[in-house]
Amino acid sequence: MQRMVKRYPEGKHKSALLPLLHLAQAESDGWLSVPVMNRVAEILDIKPIEVYEVASFYTMFNLKPVGKCLIEVCRTSSCWLRGANDIIRHIENKLDIKVGETTADGKFTLTAVECLGSCGTAPMLQIGEDFHENLTYDKVDKLLEEKKNATTHSRYVDHHTFRS
Amino acid sequence: MFKVTIDGIEVEIPEGSTILEAARKIGPEVAPPTMCYYSSLETSGGYCRTCLVEVTKGSEKDPRPMPKLVPACRTQAMDGMVVTNELSARVKEARAGVTEFLLFNHPLDCPVCDQAGECHLQDLSYEHGKYKTRTDFERRTFEKIDIGDKISLHMNRCILCYRCVKVADQLTDNRVHGVLNRGDHAEISTYIKEAIDNDFSGNMIDVCPVGALTDRTFRFKSRVWFTKPMDAHRDCEKCSGKVVLWYKGDDVLRVTGRKDTWGEVEEFICNTCRFDKKKTSDWTIEGVRDISRHSVISANKYKKLVKPNEFTLNDIKALPE
Amino acid sequence: MQRKLLFEHIDTEGIQTFDVYRSKGGYSSVEKALKTMSPDEVVEEVKRSGLRGRGGAGFPTGMKWGFLAKPEGVPRYLVCNADESEPGTFKDRYLMEHIPHLLIEGMITSSYALGANTSYIYVRGEFFYVIRILERAIEEAYKNGWLGKNIQGSGFDHDIYVHPGAGAYICGEETALLESLEGKRGNPRIKPPFPAVKGLYGCPTVVNNVETIAAVCSIVNDGGAAYADIGVGRSTGTKLISASGHINKPGVYEIELGLPVEEFIYSDAFCGGILNGKALKAVVAGGSSVPILPAELILKTAEGEPRLMSYESLADGGFATGTMLGSGGFIVMDESASVVHNLYTFTRFYHHESCGQCSPCREGTGWMEKILHKILEGNGTMEDIDLLWDVQSKIEGNTICPLGDAAAWPVASAIRHFRHEFEEYVKHPARHQQINFYDHCHNLASATT
Numbered sequence: 023m024q025r026m027v028k029r030y031p032e033g034k035h036k037s038a039l040l041p042l043l044h045l046a047q048a049e050s051d052g053w054l055s056v057p058v059m060n061r062v063a064e065i066l067d068i069k070p071i072e073v074y075e076v077a078s079f080y081t082m083f084n085l086k087p088v089g090k091c092l093i094e095v096c097r098t099s100s101c102w103l104r105g106a107n108d109i110i111r112h113i114e115n116k117l118d119i120k121v122g123e124t125t126a127d128g129k130f131t132l133t134a135v136e137c138l139g140s141c142g143t144a145p146m147l148q149i150g151e152d153f154h155e156n157l158t159y160d161k162v163d164k165l166l167e168e169k170k171n172a173t174t175h176s177r178y179v180d181h182h183t184f185r186s
Numbered sequence: 187m188f189k190v191t192i193d194g195i196e197v198e199i200p201e202g203s204t205i206l207e208a209a210r211k212i213g214p215e216v217a218p219p220t221m222c223y224y225s226s227l228e229t230s231g232g233y234c235r236t237c238l239v240e241v242t243k244g245s246e247k248d249p250r251p252m253p254k255l256v257p258a259c260r261t262q263a264m265d266g267m268v269v270t271n272e273l274s275a276r277v278k279e280a281r282a283g284v285t286e287f288l289l290f291n292h293p294l295d296c297p298v299c300d301q302a303g304e305c306h307l308q309d310l311s312y313e314h315g316k317y318k319t320r321t322d323f324e325r326r327t328f329e330k331i332d333i334g335d336k337i338s339l340h341m342n343r344c345i346l347c348y349r350c351v352k353v354a355d356q357l358t359d360n361r362v363h364g365v366l367n368r369g370d371h372a373e374i375s376t377y378i379k380e381a382i383d384n385d386f387s388g389n390m391i392d393v394c395p396v397g398a399l400t401d402r403t404f405r406f407k408s409r410v411w412f413t414k415p416m417d418a419h420r421d422c423e424k425c426s427g428k429v430v431l432w433y434k435g436d437d438v439l440r441v442t443g444r445k446d447t448w449g450e451v452e453e454f455i456c457n458t459c460r461f462d463k464k465k466t467s468d469w470t471i472e473g474v475r476d477i478s479r480h481s482v483i484s485a486n487k488y489k490k491l492v493k494p495n496e497f498t499l500n501d502i503k504a505l506p507e
Numbered sequence: 508m509q510r511k512l513l514f515e516h517i518d519t520e521g522i523q524t525f526d527v528y529r530s531k532g533g534y535s536s537v538e539k540a541l542k543t544m545s546p547d548e549v550v551e552e553v554k555r556s557g558l559r560g561r562g563g564a565g566f567p568t569g570m571k572w573g574f575l576a577k578p579e580g581v582p583r584y585l586v587c588n589a590d591e592s593e594p595g596t597f598k599d600r601y602l603m604e605h606i607p608h609l610l611i612e613g614m615i616t617s618s619y620a621l622g623a624n625t626s627y628i629y630v631r632g633e634f635f636y637v638i639r640i641l642e643r644a645i646e647e648a649y650k651n652g653w654l655g656k657n658i659q660g661s662g663f664d665h666d667i668y669v670h671p672g673a674g675a676y677i678c679g680e681e682t683a684l685l686e687s688l689e690g691k692r693g694n695p696r697i698k699p700p701f702p703a704v705k706g707l708y709g710c711p712t713v714v715n716n717v718e719t720i721a722a723v724c725s726i727v728n729d730g731g732a733a734y735a736d737i738g739v740g741r742s743t744g745t746k747l748i749s750a751s752g753h754i755n756k757p758g759v760y761e762i763e764l765g766l767p768v769e770e771f772i773y774s775d776a777f778c779g780g781i782l783n784g785k786a787l788k789a790v791v792a793g794g795s796s797v798p799i800l801p802a803e804l805i806l807k808t809a810e811g812e813p814r815l816m817s818y819e820s821l822a823d824g825g826f827a828t829g830t831m832l833g834s835g836g837f838i839v840m841d842e843s844a845s846v847v848h849n850l851y852t853f854t855r856f857y858h859h860e861s862c863g864q865c866s867p868c869r870e871g872t873g874w875m876e877k878i879l880h881k882i883l884e885g886n887g888t889m890e891d892i893d894l895l896w897d898v899q900s901k902i903e904g905n906t907i908c909p910l911g912d913a914a915a916w917p918v919a920s921a922i923r924h925f926r927h928e929f930e931e932y933v934k935h936p937a938r939h940q941q942i943n944f945y946d947h948c949h950n951l952a953s954a955t956t
Contacts, residue, residue, distance in 0.1 A: 071377065082673040137592060142751045370869050
């Protein structure tokens with residue numbers, strides 16, 4: 023974490039807040055609890071409220087627990103034009119949950135999100151850092167099967183993402 | 187000095203002044219309404235968009251008009267600039283729009299709101315709003331949070347002017363509240379249950395333009411227009427000690443900072459003066475406060491009075507309609 | 508034959524790696540600039556090229572660079588805007604993913620021109636796999652002496668850092684991006700001051716889009732004049748277009764500005780025509796925020812001239828009959844698509860992405876979404892259409908940043924050109940509601956692979 027702080031000029035260490043929150047979330051079962059955010063505030067020597075303000079602004083930070091596999095289906099324009107709603111409905115039926123819900127066994131959380139910048143390969147969804155594009159029902163089924171036995175939470179980032 | 191013309195009236199202002207400062211120098215007839223700007227808070231303003239004005243001439247040097255309406259509070263006045271405010275149909279239209287937006291999610295609970303009577307949003311909607319409501323969508327609501335026994339937070343009424351956040355940032359060194367979430371879910375909050383308690387936290391009440399932050403010790407004690415404001419001061423080691431005492435009979439119901447013509451506090455006061463000194467004997471009474479804002483409190487009801495104990499029912503009866 | 512300046516080598520095996528990229532002439536612009544040109548000469552070439560900002564606004568890049576304040580003893584920054592989030596736009600991701608060294612080369616050359624010793628690439632958080640690719644490329648560049656101290660013995664020092672966003676469209680607005688890079692909420696700043704004077708950490712800063720910075724390489728290599736030779740009028744050079752929606756070949760295409768829209772949609776070299784041979788209904792030509800145009804107006808201007816892929820031609824007719832090139836997010840809708848529902852997805856997007864600082868955008872975007880939702884639910888009235896028009900008009904031009912306009916324009920243009928469809932929806936909602944699902948007209952099990 024100190025490595026990230028060094029990327030910014032002296033005294034501008036607050037800049038490391040976003041990358042640090044990403045790393046903290048990846049290490050904390052995919053969500054940011056108050057103690058985790060307080061710890062980040064401590065590392066950066068900023069007020070806890072500054073962390074809460076920022077964490078709650080950005081959609082990638084989860085302030086509540088999520089399932090092991092967080093499915094984010096894009097539903098904006100191009101994806102909608104190519105069947106995002108069908109994909110969402112299909113997953114809802116498969117997992118027997120609605121958008122925004124987590125399966126009872128805590129394995130899956132389904133969310134519908136706004137444009138993920140993958141319009142040319144619509145419809146698509148994101149799980150952790152992986153983009154799954156040009157979706158069909160078959161592809162979705164295989165993906166759900168594969169993720170069923172995930173032992174760790176899906177994550178966007180790990181300690182190798184950034185250059186040392 | 188720069189010369190600026192607003193609604194046809196010319197005024198001289200020091201270089202670096204904003205259009206709003208120029209307009210206020212001319213007076214209330216041309217000064218645009220403000221909901222988020224606050225003269226004694228740095229970097230305030232720019233958010234609410236009620237002070238949008240039209241610049242029909244940029245400056246003597248560059249006379250081109252500005253294509254968009256600009257926020258008077260955050261736009262520097264230039265030498266030779268010509269501004270239209272109330273005289274501009276575009277401005278009136280935009281301001282009515284902004285007023286409607288501010289009311290879109292604002293609860294109409296004025297009958298039970300302690301801010302009623304000194305609420306800037308009431309004034310704004312009365313002066314610039316539309317007669318008809320064009321929405322019947324359910325209003326946004328927030329979960330109520332407790333921020334201590336001195337200040338009440340009614341987030342549903344908040345218009346996100348950011349003033350209270352700036353108070354905490356600029357008057358104290360340990361801000362525990364801020365703006366959380368995004369868009370129309372954004373809210374003033376401490377996130378975790380935490381009392382907002384420092385020597386100057388009470389000023390959040392004074393700067394709040396609406397009833398989102400009110401004095402909990404004054405809660406439901408009286409409608410503000412039934413109280414009488416008196417200027418008073420005391421020796422205080424934390425602040426200037428210059429306040430307004432709000433009386434009902436002989437009781438001090440509330441203590442606030444002194445607000446100027448524009449409803450803005452010039453000198454912030456400490457929580458000791460505000461919350462702990464509610465006896466007349468704590469204060470040196472200076473006289474009746476002349477409330478210059480155009481609200482019900484300023485109906486000059488108490489003009490003839492010097493001391494609270496001279497106030498009688500006959501004085502009210504004697505006032506002209 | 509269309510010339511390619513950015514994607515000339517994109518199909519080369521291993522172009523992601525330094526060695527292959529270098530073997531194809533990579534980093535020659537850095538070499539040329541550092542060894543044979545002064546920083547001002549680089550700025551002059553960029554001015555001469557006529558390059559305009561590729562993020563959407565189309566502001567002349569050379570002029571933007573010229574505004575950069577240069578006070579003594581104060582660091583200057585170049586920040587690359589890789590927060591690509593405009594619905595319909597995915598060109599920057601494609602470029603960074605497939606030819607990351609092109610961006611890094613452009614960053615070094617541009618930073619030299621601007622006198623910046625540190626630069627940041629702000630990548631939208633959802634693109635973490637792209638960040639990995641960039642970090643690897645940056646590592647290679649350091650190892651080969653193209654980054655760090657005294658680059659290629661020139662005396663010029665430069666460091667590049669990648670900074671992740673975390674899910675906020677608004678951070679594509681340059682001052683919101685700077686706030687975010689400083690570790691704050693992505694609230695746009697009130698301008699002035701502009702970043703060229705007070706940007707990152709209060710220092711003079713240039714914020715440029717990925718594609719803009721990448722274009723600097725060929726401008727320096729071949730000269731601004733050669734770049735300006737390509738294109739038409741004030742639309743010089745090439746542009747990356749992200750094509751999506753109901754077309755046979757969605758993807759990113761590098762085109763010479765001035766290509767006829769009709770050719771772009773129907774030629775096999777580009778979109779390859781409308782999916783399943785259907786008829787074209789409408790196009791959003793420059794990303795979600797630009798006005799939607801019906802088929803007849805996107806193919807030809809109101810005067811009957813062929814519409815070209817250029818800043819001027821697409822804008823021909825103003826908002827009454829024209830649109831904008833924007834970021835080049837080209838979304839195509841066939842005859843079966845519902846303009847009303849598509850608009851709803853845009854409006855929901857802007858509502859979701861509004862930062863909440865200023866009241867017209869904070870409240871207005873939510874209001875518009877609610878009205879559209881009401882219409883989609885079958886509860887709309889004719890008055891709602893007028894109300895929707897009025898609400899967008901109260902947002903436009905009255906907000907701190909362009910997000911307000913971006914939210915208003917799609918609504919205005921949809922009503923302007925497709926009012927009949929809104930009325931139809933209000934009268935017969937059930938007929939339209941099924942279009943909400945794609946299976947109604949296409950077979951998802953086989954339409955995509």
